[in-house]
Amino acid sequence: MQANEFEKKVQLLMDEFRISPSTAVWPEVERRIQEKKRKRRVLFFIVFSSIGLALAGYGIYNSSHHQSNSRSEIVPQEKITSTKPTPALENSASVTDKNGTESIAITKQQENEIAKTKTSIPGQKEIIVRKAVSRKSESIRPIQPADKYTDNPTWTSAAVTDNSLPADDPRATVVGLDKKTHADQVKENISRTTLIDSTLSQILQSNTTGQNQTGRISKRLQWGMNFSAGSSVITNNHFSFKNSASLADVSYSSPGTSSTGGAPRLPASLNESVFAFKAGIAAKKDISLRSQLSVGLQYAYLGDHIKAASTSTQANSQQGSSFLFSSYYSAAPQKTHEDRFHLIELPILYHWRISKNDKRFLSLNAGVSAGYLLGSNALVYDTSYRGIYFHDESLLTKTHFNVISGISYHLAGVNGLEWSIGPQISFDLSRIIKSDIDKRRYLIYAGIDTRFFFDTKKKK
Amino acid sequence: MDYGKLVRDCLKGKPEAQRQLYEHFAETMLGVCYRYTKSLKDAEDVLQEGFVKVFLNLKQYRSDGELGAWIRRIMVTTALNFLKRNRNYRDQMYFPTEYLHPVVVDDPSVILEAKNIAELIRQLPPGYQTIFNLHAIEGYSHVEIGVMLGITDGTSRSQYARARTLLISWLQTNSADNKKESYAGKRI
Numbered sequence: 339m340q341a342n343e344f345e346k347k348v349q350l351l352m353d354e355f356r357i358s359p360s361t362a363v364w365p366e367v368e369r370r371i372q373e374k375k376r377k378r379r380v381l382f383f384i385v386f387s388s389i390g391l392a393l394a395g396y397g398i399y400n401s402s403h404h405q406s407n408s409r410s411e412i413v414p415q416e417k418i419t420s421t422k423p424t425p426a427l428e429n430s431a432s433v434t435d436k437n438g439t440e441s442i443a444i445t446k447q448q449e450n451e452i453a454k455t456k457t458s459i460p461g462q463k464e465i466i467v468r469k470a471v472s473r474k475s476e477s478i479r480p481i482q483p484a485d486k487y488t489d490n491p492t493w494t495s496a497a498v499t500d501n502s503l504p505a506d507d508p509r510a511t512v513v514g515l516d517k518k519t520h521a522d523q524v525k526e527n528i529s530r531t532t533l534i535d536s537t538l539s540q541i542l543q544s545n546t547t548g549q550n551q552t553g554r555i556s557k558r559l560q561w562g563m564n565f566s567a568g569s570s571v572i573t574n575n576h577f578s579f580k581n582s583a584s585l586a587d588v589s590y591s592s593p594g595t596s597s598t599g600g601a602p603r604l605p606a607s608l609n610e611s612v613f614a615f616k617a618g619i620a621a622k623k624d625i626s627l628r629s630q631l632s633v634g635l636q637y638a639y640l641g642d643h644i645k646a647a648s649t650s651t652q653a654n655s656q657q658g659s660s661f662l663f664s665s666y667y668s669a670a671p672q673k674t675h676e677d678r679f680h681l682i683e684l685p686i687l688y689h690w691r692i693s694k695n696d697k698r699f700l701s702l703n704a705g706v707s708a709g710y711l712l713g714s715n716a717l718v719y720d721t722s723y724r725g726i727y728f729h730d731e732s733l734l735t736k737t738h739f740n741v742i743s744g745i746s747y748h749l750a751g752v753n754g755l756e757w758s759i760g761p762q763i764s765f766d767l768s769r770i771i772k773s774d775i776d777k778r779r780y781l782i783y784a785g786i787d788t789r790f791f792f793d794t795k796k797k798k
Numbered sequence: 799m800d801y802g803k804l805v806r807d808c809l810k811g812k813p814e815a816q817r818q819l820y821e822h823f824a825e826t827m828l829g830v831c832y833r834y835t836k837s838l839k840d841a842e843d844v845l846q847e848g849f850v851k852v853f854l855n856l857k858q859y860r861s862d863g864e865l866g867a868w869i870r871r872i873m874v875t876t877a878l879n880f881l882k883r884n885r886n887y888r889d890q891m892y893f894p895t896e897y898l899h900p901v902v903v904d905d906p907s908v909i910l911e912a913k914n915i916a917e918l919i920r921q922l923p924p925g926y927q928t929i930f931n932l933h934a935i936e937g938y939s940h941v942e943i944g945v946m947l948g949i950t951d952g953t954s955r956s957q958y959a960r961a962r963t964l965l966i967s968w969l970q971t972n973s974a975d976n977k978k979e980s981y982a983g984k985r986i
Contacts, residue, residue, distance in 0.1 A: 344966070345934040351912040352935045356825035357832055363842050364820055367849045368813070374854055605945055645948070671948055 385577065385763075388704030388743040392688035556624045560791040562755075563619055566762060568785015570614035570640040572677075572778035577765050604669035604725030606776060607644040612676055614640045614783055616683070622791060628691040630701075638681040638709065640781050645671035646717060646727040667717060669725035677716035679734075679770065679781065683709040685742060697750045703762070709738040711770075719776040738768045744787060755790045762787040801865045808856055820849055823866065827873045833919050833931050834877035836887075848876040874936060878928070878946060887924045918968050926961035933958050 618636025625631050647668035667675070687705035714734055717727035746760030766781040799822065807815030827848065831841040851872050859868050881887040919927055928947065932938045933954070938946070940954040947954070 344962070348915055349935050349937070351915050352829070352833065355829040355833075355912040355916050357828045357838070357841075359824050359828045359842055359845055363824070363846050363849075364817065367820065367846050367853070368816070370846070370850045371816075371853050374850065604941070670950075671945055 382577075384745075385741070385743050385765075388702055389741065391690050391702055392704040392706075558623075560622050560756070560793070561619070562622070562789055562791030564617065564634060564636065564787060564789040566616040566785045566787040568614055568762075568783060569611040570781060570783040571611035571642045572609060572770060573780050573782050574777050576767065576780055603721060606719040606725070607646060607669060607671055607727075609677075609778055610643040612641045612643050614638070614785065616783070616785070616787075618683070620685075620789065620791075622689070630689040630691075632685075632687045632689065634683075634685050634687075636683050636685065638683050638783070639678065640681065640783055641676055641678045641716075642778070644675050644677060644717065644727070646673065646675045648673040666720075666723065666726040666728040668723070669719065669727055675717060675727070677714070679714045679716065680712040681709045681738065682712055683707045683738075683740070685740075687742060689746075691748075699748050700760075701746055701748060701758070703742070703744045703746055703760070705742045707740045707742055707764070709740060711736045711738065716771070718771055718773050720773070721775055733772050735768050735770055735772060738766055738770070738781070740764045740766050746787065746789070751793065754793045756793055758787075758789045760787060761785070802861050805856060805859060805861070805865065808853065816853060819852075823869050824849075826866070827869060829916070830870055830873045831877055833916055833935070834874075834881065834928060836920060836924075840880070840884075844873065844877045844880050847880070848873040851876060870936075874932070875946075881924065881928060914969075918965055921968075922961050922964060925957055926964065929954055929957045930961040930965065934962070 616636050616638045618634050620632050620634030620636075622630050622632035647670045650665040650667050685705055685707035687703050689701045689703050691699050691701045693699040711734060714731070715729060716734060717729055718733050720726055720728060742762060742764045744760055744762035746758040746762075748756065748758040750756045762783075762785060764783040769779045770781050771778050804815055804819055804822075808819055824845065828841055828845050831844040831848070832838065835841045835844060848869075852869055855872075859865065919930060922930060929943060932943045932946070933940065940951040940958070943949075943954040944951040
């Protein structure tokens with residue numbers, strides 16, 4: 339038998355060698371395909387729904403801000419009474435009904451002016467009472483008859499009595515409740531302002547705690563810190579978890595082709611994930627009952643593993659004059675090399691609370707971040723010199739934009755802090771390595787993100 | 799068989815097309831997986847994992863290539879990953895390079911049968927078995943094998959030479975029990 343003839347015969351025989359698999363294999367293959375497809379769908383759903391939520395939250399935030407600026411009205415407009423019109427109402431139409439009771443019809447513009455009427459509370463800060471206008475369509479409407487017994491020359495915004503306070507408490511009579519008001523009128527006012535009581539009580543309460551009329555949405559900016567640890571790798575595609583090692587299983591590579599035409603070329607190393615972390619400071623603000631917006635500034639340490647020669651070789655200046663590197667590593671897989679990327683990032687995240695409980699809850703997080711590459715020791719593959727790795731900063735993209743998604747568990751009011759922890763994924767939208775030869779393109783980071791915010795309310 | 803249409807149907811998610819593709823290649827591919835493993839169960843595990851990869855990555859298959867070769871490539875890389883992951887295989891994969899040296903043995907004039915050859919290959923130590931499969935049957939060069947397995951091409955050459963010698967000696971004696979004992983005096 340001639341040299342290599344043994345191999346040829348074995349190859350021919352093995353090409354014909356077949357074994358029937360057991361019947362259990364196919365059902366299991368089918369099940370696993372469905373399972374993996376479902377997992378992919380769930381992942382895409384989470385990512386895109388998070389992005390959708392972020393956009394919706396941004397829209398809500400914008401519109402609510404716009405509305406709060408444009409809509410304002412004094413709380414008990416039905417209670418505006420006076421014997422003398424203020425300058426704002428000088429042009430109002432005076433209407434006398436069948437009983438001879440005089441009413442004043444006011445215009446929309448006048449309503450707005452009334453809305454800004456300031457009310458003074460004994461022993462309290464001066465506050466402005468606001469309420470959303472619900473009757474936009476009305477331009478002119480009648481108001482209550484003037485109180486004949488009221489000599490108060492100023493306009494009272496409301497006749498409000500806080501029933502929860504003792505009668506001798508100066509706060510029991512609030513906001514322009516004229517002591518000379520007739521008893522019947524007072525009773526009527528009390529009955530008609532029952533709903534206003536609770537609203538004003540909330541306002542009074544929020545005035546002291548720094549919260550607005552909902553009692554839950556904090557206007558304060560909360561400061562805190564965040565730390566995230568996990569792993570990162572450079573993938574071939576956007577929104578993909580596949581590194582080159584997993585892609586190699588399905589890539590085209592006919593055996594033996596590299597040995598044709600002289601010495602074989604060493605292919606690019608399969609890259610693998612490596613430990614990565616992010617740390618920084620963040621500030622967050624409530625934008626609705628269930629949503630928050632946070633902005634941060636953080637340092638990110640990302641990278642991947644490749645294999646290259648253990649020692650570098652000086653580049654031949656004549657042969658390699660067009661190259662931007664002075665030394666290179668052979669692509670022979672001898673030693674593990676860790677590509678490290680140091681970035682500074684500015685993440686903007688939208689947090690949407692899933693559960694009703696505002697002390698312990700889960701939230702969906704989504705957002706974007708802009709980053710800048712501060713430095714890197716990354717090696718880039720090139721087919722020169724039969725396959726090499728070299729370092730060249732100009733082949734690395736400096737500015738990066740990421741899409742961030744995650745879910746976190748929040749725990750509020752623990753030692754004056756608000757804690758949150760949960761998984762987070764960050765997909766880079768910009769190519770990290772600009773070379774077309776090196777197939778590594780997009781940085782992906784997955785890790786556990788921990789945040790804590792200082793509760794300034796507790797400190798007070 | 800029109801592979802192009804079959805692949806398109808599989809990509810549309812038609813279960814009958816997936817089943818047809820599996821049945822068409824399953825026996826051949828199990829033959830491939832069988833050569834890399836020590837038991838039929840392990841071979842079926844590799845086959846199963848390989849076909850899952852095939853179906854999930856079928857969109858990456860380009861119709862200008864041969865479908866069988868593409869699937870075979872996936873099976874081989876899946877088998878290699880299986881060997882690396884599985885401790886039983888990994889721990890006895892390679893022998894130290896210093897104890898290895900290329901050997902030359904005259905090729906035997908023996909009648910080769912597929913089943914016998916496959917069984918004998920499987921009785922080689924895992925490292926020999928893998929390198930013999932990759933070089934003699936799949937046709938990879940030693941440099942490529944070195945990259946795939948994370949060893950030097952010299953180690954691949956040495957181990958291949960040892961595997962070939964061992965296999966030929968087993969074929970010559972044509973006795974499975976003797977063959978096993980001729981390898982370092984150990985039963986595998």
